[in-house]
Amino acid sequence: MKAVNIMGKQIVDLAMERLQEVKDPEIPSVSVLELGMIQSVSVTERTLCVQALPTFVGCPALDFIKKNIQEALEGLSGIDEVKVEFAQHPPWTSDRISEEGREKLKEFGIAPPPVFHEGEGMWAVECPYCGSDYTTVENLFGPTACRSILYCKACKNPFEAMRPVSDLM
Amino acid sequence: MEQKITSPQEANLNRGYRDALVQLLYQLADDDFILAYRGAEWLGLAPHIEEDVAFSSINQNTMGHAAMYYSLLEELGEGDADLLAHSRKAEARRNAVLLEFVNGTGTYLEEPRFDWAFTVIRHYFYDLYKKMKLEALKQSSYEPLAQAAVNINMEQYYHVMHWRVWFEQLCRGKGEARERMAAAIGRAWDELDGLLSYGPCGKEIAEHGLVQEEVLFRKRWEAEMGKVFESVDMPFPGPCGMKSGNGRAGEHTEDLSIALETLGEVYYSDPQAAW
Numbered sequence A: 001m002k003a004v005n006i007m008g009k010q011i012v013d014l015a016m017e018r019l020q021e022v023k024d025p026e027i028p029s030v031s032v033l034e035l036g037m038i039q040s041v042s043v044t045e046r047t048l049c050v051q052a053l054p055t056f057v058g059c060p061a062l063d064f065i066k067k068n069i070q071e072a073l074e075g076l077s078g079i080d081e082v083k084v085e086f087a088q089h090p091p092w093t094s095d096r097i098s099e100e101g102r103e104k105l106k107e108f109g110i111a112p113p114p115v116f117h118e119g120e121g122m123w124a125v126e127c128p129y130c131g132s133d134y135t136t137v138e139n140l141f142g143p144t145a146c147r148s149i150l151y152c153k154a155c156k157n158p159f160e161a162m163r164p165v166s167d168l169m
Numbered sequence B: 001m002e003q004k005i006t007s008p009q010e011a012n013l014n015r016g017y018r019d020a021l022v023q024l025l026y027q028l029a030d031d032d033f034i035l036a037y038r039g040a041e042w043l044g045l046a047p048h049i050e051e052d053v054a055f056s057s058i059n060q061n062t063m064g065h066a067a068m069y070y071s072l073l074e075e076l077g078e079g080d081a082d083l084l085a086h087s088r089k090a091e092a093r094r095n096a097v098l099l100e101f102v103n104g105t106g107t108y109l110e111e112p113r114f115d116w117a118f119t120v121i122r123h124y125f126y127d128l129y130k131k132m133k134l135e136a137l138k139q140s141s142y143e144p145l146a147q148a149a150v151n152i153n154m155e156q157y158y159h160v161m162h163w164r165v166w167f168e169q170l171c172r173g174k175g176e177a178r179e180r181m182a183a184a185i186g187r188a189w190d191e192l193d194g195l196l197s198y199g200p201c202g203k204e205i206a207e208h209g210l211v212q213e214e215v216l217f218r219k220r221w222e223a224e225m226g227k228v229f230e231s232v233d234m235p236f237p238g239p240c241g242m243k244s245g246n247g248r249a250g251e252h253t254e255d256l257s258i259a260l261e262t263l264g265e266v267y268y269s270d271p272q273a274a275w
Helices: A002-019 A062-073 A099-107 B008-012 B015-040 B049-075 B081-086 B116-137 B143-172 B176-189 B192-196 B202-207 B214-231 B254-269
Strands: A027-031 A038-044 A047-052 A081-086 A135-139 A147-152 A157-162
Touching: A002 A038, A002 A047, A002 A062, A027 A099, A047 A062, A062 A081, A135 B049, B008 B015, B015 B049, B015 B081, B015 B116, B015 B143, B015 B202, B015 B254, B049 B081, B049 B143, B081 B254, B116 B143, B116 B176, B116 B192, B116 B214, B143 B176, B192 B214
Parallel strands: A047 A081
Antiparallel strands: A038 A047, A135 A147, A147 A157
């Protein structure tokens, strides 16, 4: 049994490395791993199971992301089959994005989601270019379902920010 | 502590439970589906470009919520989710009549004289209702529905926030804005009872713990709406009506059949086509 587990762990580690190469179709600098979309990776017998979380309910890119994950993991040694499924639970929340993910969002010109405080309904966003928090929301909704359009009054640049998504809402 | 049902297989073991669950899911799915369509008809016609971006985002989310409910129905053996969305006739739909009304005179292609005041009222009041309903659904005895409600609710938060801005600004305005908002409130109020209705299976829906009892939900809704009217210094209109029929019982207006025909036009031109 123990030997199998060790092998399983090695496969999972390799799978994680490969998942790092699967990027968000709309934000190509950030991986699905860094976005916190991967809930679990496990090996049973010779089947690799990946459970992923959609970042929003009606995401039209889900089939595309699923296919990309599938293709990235196929052919791993010790595996005959890869199963990828999207789960509704636990809910994806924006605090699942890793530190690296947040930095890479900034590189892409998108401010990472600020922390959501229950009850206040307020959030401050720092400009991804100059770091100032002297910013205003131009539109809560942006080019994709999870982004808002903001304007930095300090460096006078428009920019996008990921909205906080929390189950406290 | 009520017993939770964790899978469609388990739900299908109890006929009464399944029937009530399916009715509730059709109401939720059809409501979101038709209102997302009405909203989408505004594309390119909204008052300004930023609104166009925001409104289409909201409609896309709302259509996504409908798709989620239809897929829950598919899991229960009701048929393919896309077909449930597109090929059911008006009398099989369970959406509230208020949500199927046209946006105004004219069509998307010809002389669209759509009514923005009515749109703001309809979307704001619907989204407030939906937020409250989702809060109740988080406690549903059907776990897949309770989990979907958690996810949908996180998006709904921003929809309510968006419409609140329009509602408050237009209602607090002077002259035409406030008058038109008051008229639109009157129109919505004539039909809102049909939105709140749990339909002919209301008792069973509550008994199976699928969602909070209708009487209690209505009390909560009234209290919440009281605050909404107070915020813009308008009188609470009193009991609401169901003038054009109960959509939860399959009663609908011609507006719905025309919308379904328009929506399905391409699909019906060749139902066998592979996409």
